[in-house]
Amino acid sequence: MQHLPLLVCASLFLFHAADAACARGVYNSKICSGHGSCNPRNLCECDARHFGFDCSQKRCPLGPAWVAPARATDDAHYPVECSNKGVCDYEEGACTCDEGFVGSACQRLECPHACNGAGQCLSLKELSATYAVGSEPLYDNVWDAEMVYGCKCSKGYHDYDCSLRSCPRGDDPLTTGQKNEVQIVQCTATGRSFFFFFSTATSTCNR
Numbered sequence: 018m019q020h021l022p023l024l025v026c027a028s029l030f031l032f033h034a035a036d037a038a039c040a041r042g043v044y045n046s047k048i049c050s051g052h053g054s055c056n057p058r059n060l061c062e063c064d065a066r067h068f069g070f071d072c073s074q075k076r077c078p079l080g081p082a083w084v085a086p087a088r089a090t091d092d093a094h095y096p097v098e099c100s101n102k103g104v105c106d107y108e109e110g111a112c113t114c115d116e117g118f119v120g121s122a123c124q125r126l127e128c129p130h131a132c133n134g135a136g137q138c139l140s141l142k143e144l145s146a147t148y149a150v151g152s153e154p155l156y157d158n159v160w161d162a163e164m165v166y167g168c169k170c171s172k173g174y175h176d177y178d179c180s181l182r183s184c185p186r187g188d189d190p191l192t193t194g195q196k197n198e199v200q201i202v203q204c205t206a207t208g209r210s211f212f213f214f215f216s217t218a219t220s221t222c223n224r
Contacts, residue, residue, distance in 0.1 A: 019207070081164065
């Protein structure tokens, strides 16, 4: 039996990168979803707000990390997505915050029950300014100064959410042997009157 040689020819197909194109968007038909440019390697280079092979995904806002490992001594709370207290919807580029956190990047604590309409929701920076020594706030240059919020209750209300009414206050009539405290204040004033504030009382002195 005679065997005939079999010649097999292989055809080579050359793929040229120049014939390719960058990815079109998942949610639209634009090159790089309209949020980037096509580089010479036919890869999408996305703008700062988008990412993904087709630039279709949106980045969420960044905020100081509520919880994260320190990178070095006195180097922590670096900006992260949704401040590590929320989940990013990459289609919308919006944070869904954990309970108790608000803001576009979940960067603020929510005041409980909006202070029940009986107080102001203020940051630590704002709250400390009320009790400052001199005219300078006491708490304005730390990482959470404008992240931690709490209620400052209106007169007649108290508790962490201003939900309780305050009863009238006064001296205990059953105490004995008390003496009035006398404080002498000397000042040089150019105006015609000045005010004294102590606790909830105010007095006016006129020249």
